[in-house]
Amino acid sequence: MNGHLTERQIQEYIDGTLTDNRETAAHLESCAACCKALRQYQALFSALETPPAIALSDTFADAVMKRLPDEAILPADLERRWAARDLLAVVSGLAVMVIATFVFVGPTAMARFFTSFGGWPQLDLSGTFAPIGSQIERMNINPTLVLFAVITLVGILAADRAIVAYRRHARGRIFHMI
Amino acid sequence: MGAKSATPGRLGGLIKVAWPMADDKELIQRILSGERNCFRELITRYQRLVTHLVFRMVPVSEDREDICQEVFLKVYQNLADFRYESKLSTWIARVAYNTCLNYIEKKKVPLYDDLVDKDSEFEPVDDDLGHQPDAIAEAAEISELLQVEIDRLPHQYRVLITLYHLEEMSYTEIAGITKLPEGTVKSYLFRARQILKKRLSSRYRQKDLI
Numbered sequence: 001m002n003g004h005l006t007e008r009q010i011q012e013y014i015d016g017t018l019t020d021n022r023e024t025a026a027h028l029e030s031c032a033a034c035c036k037a038l039r040q041y042q043a044l045f046s047a048l049e050t051p052p053a054i055a056l057s058d059t060f061a062d063a064v065m066k067r068l069p070d071e072a073i074l075p076a077d078l079e080r081r082w083a084a085r086d087l088l089a090v091v092s093g094l095a096v097m098v099i100a101t102f103v104f105v106g107p108t109a110m111a112r113f114f115t116s117f118g119g120w121p122q123l124d125l126s127g128t129f130a131p132i133g134s135q136i137e138r139m140n141i142n143p144t145l146v147l148f149a150v151i152t153l154v155g156i157l158a159a160d161r162a163i164v165a166y167r168r169h170a171r172g173r174i175f176h177m178i
Numbered sequence: 179m180g181a182k183s184a185t186p187g188r189l190g191g192l193i194k195v196a197w198p199m200a201d202d203k204e205l206i207q208r209i210l211s212g213e214r215n216c217f218r219e220l221i222t223r224y225q226r227l228v229t230h231l232v233f234r235m236v237p238v239s240e241d242r243e244d245i246c247q248e249v250f251l252k253v254y255q256n257l258a259d260f261r262y263e264s265k266l267s268t269w270i271a272r273v274a275y276n277t278c279l280n281y282i283e284k285k286k287v288p289l290y291d292d293l294v295d296k297d298s299e300f301e302p303v304d305d306d307l308g309h310q311p312d313a314i315a316e317a318a319e320i321s322e323l324l325q326v327e328i329d330r331l332p333h334q335y336r337v338l339i340t341l342y343h344l345e346e347m348s349y350t351e352i353a354g355i356t357k358l359p360e361g362t363v364k365s366y367l368f369r370a371r372q373i374l375k376k377r378l379s380s381r382y383r384q385k386d387l388i
Contacts, residue, residue: 007368007372007375008368011368011371011372017364040375040379041371041375044324044371044374044375044378045343045371047320047321047324048324048339048343048344048371048374049343049344049346050321051226051230051344052230052233052325052328053325054229054230054233055229056225056229056243056246057243060221060225060243060246060247061218061221061222061225063247064217064221064247064250064251065214065215065217065218065221067247067251068214068217068251068254069254069255
């Protein structure tokens with residue numbers, strides 16, 4: 001090796017990241033100036049690992065604990081996912097309601113449904129929805145089944161809202177159960 | 179003396195930071211499930227890391243404790259977003275670093291003061307053999323001088339010195355926290371140590387500590 005080691009080489013030697021350790025070690029054996037620089041850096045590295053005398057007040061943890069918010073802590077993406085799911089539930093519910101309305105206003109299906117409740121104010125929408133109503137009638141859909149589906153979906157939506165409300169007020173206890 | 183003996187703490191540090199991972203996971207789950215008091219344990223575990231970073235980055239001593247509190251509040255509020263992709267210590271350090279950066283930007287503290295010539299890292303060492311260098315680490319005064327000199331470094335250098343030497347983090351972890359390329363982390367660390375060595379040598383002679 002010609003001349004002295006660079007400061008970078010010496011730091012990397014101490015750090016253990018120097019690629020050519022053997023040649024460097026051999027040079028350090030024979031070069032007093034580089035050996036001195038090495039010892040200076042070794043002393044510096046060692047001193048840098050000594051923690052400074054700094055400390056927070058004794059009441060630091062108490063102060064932080066007092067400032068913690070009461071609300072549940074939930075991941076931001078979970079909040080977004082839940083919001084998206086809520087929206088999907090609302091849209092799905094509305095879509096089913098619209099479809100169910102189409103089913104119910106089908107001429108025969110509507111009459112059969114309302115008759116089962118002992119009569120209902122007659123809405124003459126058959127003209128508007130007649131083509132769809134006829135189509136649904138041909139599919140022979142049971143209106144009671146549709147009503148059941150609507151009630152189920154509304155129930156799911158309500159349960160979902162209840163879970164969200166519980167999560168917000170119960171500081172996330174339900175979070176790990178879902 | 180072997181080259182490695184100068185940094186005995188790094189291996190010890192690796193062992194020290196490896197074991198809390200399982201505990202950290204359980205601790206996080208308990209906090210998330212509503213056991214707020216478990217957060218006190220998290221504060222105890224990482225108070226030293228946050229304190230070191232904040233004290234090294236924030237020059238106004240009156241603001242430091244408030245910023246440490248702010249860091250832990252952010253940790254609490256965002257804990258559910260921690261994905262275990264890094265150590266909890268790395269994640270908390272990143273929260274602390276970003277909080278301090280926001281503070282520095284608000285207070286208009288200069289960020290990147292390049293104090294040394296980049297080419298100086300490739301200059302060979304000089305031939306001066308006049309002083310006993312080992313005394314640097316031995317003298318208590320030198321330790322105090324070192325803290326003073328660290329405080330005089332640009333904040334970026336102070337952060338890197340703190341994370342690498344005090345918190346014993348790897349270059350990769352530091353790069354993840356500071357969002358600096360690994361090569362830049364190494365270069366800044368090199369320059370920071372070089373500055374410290376030069377300044378300490380100079381102060382050491384002035385104070386005639388031997």
